[in-house]
Amino acid sequence: MISAIFFSVLLVLGFGFFTWNVLKVRNNIRLGRDVQRNDKKAERMKTMLLVAFGQRKMFTRIVPALLHLMIYAAFMITQIELIEIVVDGISGSHRVFKDALGGFYTFLISFIEVLSLLALVATIIFLWRRNLLKLPRLNMSEMKGWPKMDANMILFMEIILVSCIFTMNGADEVMHLAKTGESYGFAVTSTLGPLLFDGMGMETLHTLERIGWWGHIIMVFAFMNYLPYSKHFHIFLAFPNTYYSNLEKKGKFTNMEAVTKEVKLMMDPSADPFAAPVEGADEPQRFGAKDVTDLTWKNLMDSYTCTECGRCTSVCPANITGKLLSPRKIMMDTRDRLEEVGNNIRKHGKDHVDGKSLLGDYITEEEIWACTSCNACVQECPVNIDPLGIIVDLRRFLVMEESKVPTELTGMLTNIENNGAPWQFSQADRLNWANED
Amino acid sequence: MSLTVPTMAEMMAKGESPEILFWVGCSGSFDDRAKKITKALVKILNNCNVNFAVLGAEESCTGDPAKRAGNEFTFQMQAMMNIQVLDGYEVKKIVTACPHCFNTLKNEYPELGGNYEVIHHTQLIQELINQGKLTLKDGGTFKGKKITFHDPCYLGRANDVYEAPRELIEKLDGELVEMKRCKTNGLCCGAGGAQMFKEAEKGNKEINIERTEEALELKPNIIATGCPFCNTMMTDGVKNFNKEEEVQVLDIAELIATAADL
Numbered sequence A: 001m002i003s004a005i006f007f008s009v010l011l012v013l014g015f016g017f018f019t020w021n022v023l024k025v026r027n028n029i030r031l032g033r034d035v036q037r038n039d040k041k042a043e044r045m046k047t048m049l050l051v052a053f054g055q056r057k058m059f060t061r062i063v064p065a066l067l068h069l070m071i072y073a074a075f076m077i078t079q080i081e082l083i084e085i086v087v088d089g090i091s092g093s094h095r096v097f098k099d100a101l102g103g104f105y106t107f108l109i110s111f112i113e114v115l116s117l118l119a120l121v122a123t124i125i126f127l128w129r130r131n132l133l134k135l136p137r138l139n140m141s142e143m144k145g146w147p148k149m150d151a152n153m154i155l156f157m158e159i160i161l162v163s164c165i166f167t168m169n170g171a172d173e174v175m176h177l178a179k180t181g182e183s184y185g186f187a188v189t190s191t192l193g194p195l196l197f198d199g200m201g202m203e204t205l206h207t208l209e210r211i212g213w214w215g216h217i218i219m220v221f222a223f224m225n226y227l228p229y230s231k232h233f234h235i236f237l238a239f240p241n242t243y244y245s246n247l248e249k250k251g252k253f254t255n256m257e258a259v260t261k262e263v264k265l266m267m268d269p270s271a272d273p274f275a276a277p278v279e280g281a282d283e284p285q286r287f288g289a290k291d292v293t294d295l296t297w298k299n300l301m302d303s304y305t306c307t308e309c310g311r312c313t314s315v316c317p318a319n320i321t322g323k324l325l326s327p328r329k330i331m332m333d334t335r336d337r338l339e340e341v342g343n344n345i346r347k348h349g350k351d352h353v354d355g356k357s358l359l360g361d362y363i364t365e366e367e368i369w370a371c372t373s374c375n376a377c378v379q380e381c382p383v384n385i386d387p388l389g390i391i392v393d394l395r396r397f398l399v400m401e402e403s404k405v406p407t408e409l410t411g412m413l414t415n416i417e418n419n420g421a422p423w424q425f426s427q428a429d430r431l432n433w434a435n436e437d
Numbered sequence B: 001m002s003l004t005v006p007t008m009a010e011m012m013a014k015g016e017s018p019e020i021l022f023w024v025g026c027s028g029s030f031d032d033r034a035k036k037i038t039k040a041l042v043k044i045l046n047n048c049n050v051n052f053a054v055l056g057a058e059e060s061c062t063g064d065p066a067k068r069a070g071n072e073f074t075f076q077m078q079a080m081m082n083i084q085v086l087d088g089y090e091v092k093k094i095v096t097a098c099p100h101c102f103n104t105l106k107n108e109y110p111e112l113g114g115n116y117e118v119i120h121h122t123q124l125i126q127e128l129i130n131q132g133k134l135t136l137k138d139g140g141t142f143k144g145k146k147i148t149f150h151d152p153c154y155l156g157r158a159n160d161v162y163e164a165p166r167e168l169i170e171k172l173d174g175e176l177v178e179m180k181r182c183k184t185n186g187l188c189c190g191a192g193g194a195q196m197f198k199e200a201e202k203g204n205k206e207i208n209i210e211r212t213e214e215a216l217e218l219k220p221n222i223i224a225t226g227c228p229f230c231n232t233m234m235t236d237g238v239k240n241f242n243k244e245e246e247v248q249v250l251d252i253a254e255l256i257a258t259a260a261d262l
């Protein structure tokens, strides 16, 4: 009884805190500008199924993809067992589905056990790879400190979780054997259980089983509530984030409507330049982005979805050749700044200004000017994040609001404006090539 | 062979309208190396009796480098002016040898009112060969030659055109060898995003050197590409390794023009 009450309280607290955190993230994402991503529903659904559910882009790198798949599959399938744990926890029953499901139950738990074992192996390999093998993309400067700890923490949690499952099922197996002379017949613990716990007294076994059971469920709640603070939030956000992917050709940069209006006015001789703005017209927005609130909600969702895997950075030509730019850092900076802005708003109200901004305090001009707009990062990202979109908007702010353009580019732009080519050639000479040898 | 390059204005004066506009682009008009690519393409068009025209002095920068550099004003001014000219001539279809012009005309002009069917020159050449209008001679010009293809970012990843240039290379009697980073994984030459017009930021290597190195590892005779800017970058890279004697950097149009003995 006591434990059922304790469990129920834990359940409510766990889900309550999680919901609160998710709403916080949702509000932060909604600080972004609007962008339309509600069209082509069928194509969006397909993209989500392929990229998030089917992990298609992961499989360009087969080894980590398989290891990741083991953990992913174990995670997905263990949720089924969780239903039983919740029912048992509230009602005080023990393995409530066992009799109802019969042989299928044995199959299901066996399946979970096998996947958990694979996940355990994968987790250990991941820990080794991250900490001992020193894979370059997992050990760059932006990964020092918290991001590295975050990555390791979740791997440790995974190990504890799986150990709890095996302790629970293993001890239970030995007890069941002693009581009924029969095995549960679960794939892993029917061997592992006796191996570890044979000869122990019933009392001890029962305690071990409870430790495993409670440990498991407590880890699940801890994990769930840790997610919104971690790069591992991608396990949820990968789905909406791929659903709302940019479906246009990658080469197409967004059109700035505000500029179109002004350019049309300039080119239309009959337009009245002093016409009063239309009633209810939006407040003029700044050109490009200086801070996270100038980015679109999709850019912001991208930042929360980033897994910090560094695939983008490892293919970035600028980064490969030693420039400061790292598309992963662009995403991490965006998220960090967004958290900061969100916290400020919650603490000090909507109009609070902290004198900081994404451009300048987090991302430097040097970084954004190193980008070749090659789209390698966008192509590579396993959850369809678009770092280039952010880089371009930061450039737009620098150029159009601050007139901060690298000197050589000023020349290029002036040439285009004066003679219709990025170099100083006269437009009248454009066809000269046809008459030269 | 002298080139026939009609302009839109001349055509209009004669009351004719061409099937397709050849958008030459700034590089193709002014850069000495790129002009050769322009001419190679015109040779092919002439040879196949394609009814085309150019804008000549009425053409202006598409605005691509301005847009990539973050100057949307300059871009849109250019775009709107060009759209006025193109629509004035009722242009329907455009071919260009520059992936940057290609991308901008195809993807970024529609929202500003310019709707055209835009194709890259490798796609047009492929069409001409498939239609039997262009035949390659078995001259053995490329016999035993190793050719690798460098994917221009704005043709490949940006617009998913990977096969047209490769199919053309495979029509030659040489051998197509792929770099490790090719197609969707192709490495940029370093020129995109307006980088062509500025010095690179501080780093430990130039991007075009990194890319050329990768190409040279294959010991190719020819590095083929489909972009005037990639061409410049790769040519500089090859010079940097003092390999210009052994390795040529050529555009697909040049390869095909040679193979067709034009």
Ligand code: SF4
Binding pocket: A312, A315, A316, A317, A318, A319, A325, A326, A327, A370, A371, A372, A373, A374, A375, A376, A377, A378, A387, A388
């Ligand atoms: S688009 Fe820019 S940031 Fe992304 S890989 Fe290319 S150079 Fe790097």
Ligand code: SF4
Binding pocket: A305, A306, A307, A308, A309, A310, A311, A312, A313, A327, A328, A331, A380, A381, A382, A383, A384, A385, A387
């Ligand atoms: S942006 Fe994508 S590829 Fe880059 S680190 Fe984040 S999840 Fe990985």
